[in-house]
Amino acid sequence: MRDGTIVVAGASLAGLRGAEALRRGGFSGRLILVGDEPHLPYDRPPLSKHVLTGEVAAGATTLPGVGALDAEWRLGTPAAGLDRAGRSLLLADGTRLPFDRLLIATGARARPWPQADEARLAGVHTLRGRDDAAALAAGLAARPGRVLILGAGFIGGEVASSIRALGLPVTVVDPEPAPLARALGSVLGGFMAGRMEASGVDLRPGTRVARLEGDEAGRVRRAHLAEGGTIEADLVVVALGAVRNTGWLAGSGLSADEGGLSCDGACRALDEAGRPDDAIFAAGDVARFPHPLYGGRPVALEHWGNAVAQGAHAARAMLDGPDAAGAYAELPAFWSSQFGLNIKSLGLLEGADAMAIVQGDPGTGRFLAVYGHEGRTIAAVSINAGRWLPAYEAPIREGAPFPPITGGADQPAPAPFPPGLPSMQAA
């Protein structure tokens, strides 16, 4: 297909890169990008880092290439429904956009604090979009007495790092025994905990917040812990992960829930019976697809690189058909920067039953860990050693024996040990 109308629902990274790939692939028809925010596509990684420290303005994050794209923009008008039989996207303002092909890239949103009235207190923030970052940066610029971060995942850690860079007191609470434990296991989590504490973070692992309390003016003042006790804070960042933006697909007959919109390897959306819809595709955070490297297990990845690669993959499938595109098999990869550490990861750690430090030494703050599952290599994480990581790409793809590489110049015989992932503790 090279002409007709393609509508892209979602004007962020996956939608933009998908649209660009459509044009690059020779699509000459009408291309419409629909976005719920009034902004042109922007880059999210700086929002938790340089935007909060004031080094980059929230408005200065527009993605490169946006101006060069030949497309119609419908910004500030969220997708509100999907008429599959009528091949039309319905917008919140009542507009009906007929399409020949639809790319769904509506992404995810921050998981809100579950008590809605507490979440509405002034000074309680979440961080997902550019406006969130601008509001949080403004709140930080007012030099709050203490910031409380709920959740020690990647966003919680990055925000805490930025806040310490501003010299503000910060407390981080998380029910897990260590920061990032759910993502990287408690071994790396323990290393991170040391870094966070050395940077002056008041870290409270194994701690739950029961409720947030505000003053008469409706401004947050303190958090009450489930175990008893309180933490005084006049700014709270809720960093409890994300939920996929699929609510608008209710009633469309597609297989979608908070965990994502199911699609096949060619990015075609699946209906509730699991049949692919040849006209509707999905990419980015919202897409839940079977990953061939992990036994076809459905995964939805909140990774920057995935948004780029999957957007392009969906475009290929839209233009040339699912067979030409083949099964999407990009190796999951992400990075995070916090507390002077550059954390990079390849593969999926989920289900890892062993890990080994194969290069470097945590004592020097520079090392690389590989993760195994039943004797096979499934993932690798580098700390301040990103240049070492590509060596592990092929072994992860191939499921090479674990650990895959021995006899290295600085770590000839690594000794495996348990990574301390939550799944293991439950078992």
Add this chain to the structure above:
Amino acid sequence: MTDTDGTLFAQVRDPENRADPYPLYTRLRAQPVARQDDGTWVASGYAAIRALLHDPRVSSEDLPPAEHPATGNPIKDFFVNPIKDWITDRHRPFIFRDPPDHGLLRRQVMGQFTVARVRGMKRRTEALVDECLRARAGATRFDLVDDLAYPLPVTVICEMLGVPREDEARFHAWATQLATALEPESRNDEDLRARNTETFDAIAAYMRDLIREKRRAPADDMLSGLATTKDAQAGRMSDPDLVATAILLLIAGHETTVNLITNGMLTLLRHPDELARLRADPERAPRVIEELLRYEPPVHFRTRLTRAPIPVGDVTIPEGVPLVLLFAAGNRDPARFPDPDRFDPDREDNQHFGFGGALHYCVGAPLARIEAEAALTALVARLREPRLVEDPPPYRAGASLRGPERLLLDIRGIA
């Protein structure tokens, strides 16, 4: 069909093939990792080079085996010579070091290659290019090597390091001599080795004095920075490491950039359309330079040593063998670059090995880009109707640091 000629890499090193080694590279790539008759292994496919660059079992130390007390390379042997009492193999320059030492030394050098310092060299480089061109005003014959590509990088690296201007002439001579030591052939040439060793002693003695002077009166230059800054982890750089690092920066900052500029102009003259486009639109320079780094890179290969058996594709490279990473062949791999033998600055996704890769990725890459941009944009703008006098030009001896010995141009003056 697989090419089983185990002398292909020897042919690459043969000066006869210096002007156009690319057909040999194509033959080598038929077997992306191949053993040569002399026991050397050569990686010439893009994917294989990339994998080996990152592989922790591939060492840059290339220490001489016990039965051969020296590698034959004076730059390396100097550091393993027990007679030199204050330098041992622990103080080789970081290009010949592995983690964790490599990282500590490299970090300290990177700390001196600040954005501000490199940016500051941009204007200075443009002024130096202008000086070189003015000096030849009115000429109708221009030797790009002697008149610009050679003097420019030495002056730039000397100023970056903080070598007094009056000593620069000596540096030119030293740098030229020592670059020959990086070629495998030099190991078998007794005369050359003797001269290199002598040069090395002279430059090391000079550097020791200069470092002492920088400690006494630090200035805003890299050598002062290296001599006086204390790394949080590694502490202050030792004198032997400082000498080794300074010499490395001198050679690496010099011999490679000469080739980038000269190969660059040669390639543009062979592609007049591209030369005209660059003249009309100097903003194309970054694209042109990236493509030059792929198409005619200044460094064609580097040699490493395997520390363990390494499976690559369907072969396994044994432990303890010299391994050549043939970057220039990977840069022309059709499996990675569509239409690889075409010079195409508009190429997207141009992740070449022009600056190597992984841990040892060229420290001076930003500086090299600035120098090449200043030189090439000025040359295409100001040389009137340049024409190659000889094509191919005569080449210098090196197969790795490969570039013309001279590049004579007939011109109708310099604007």
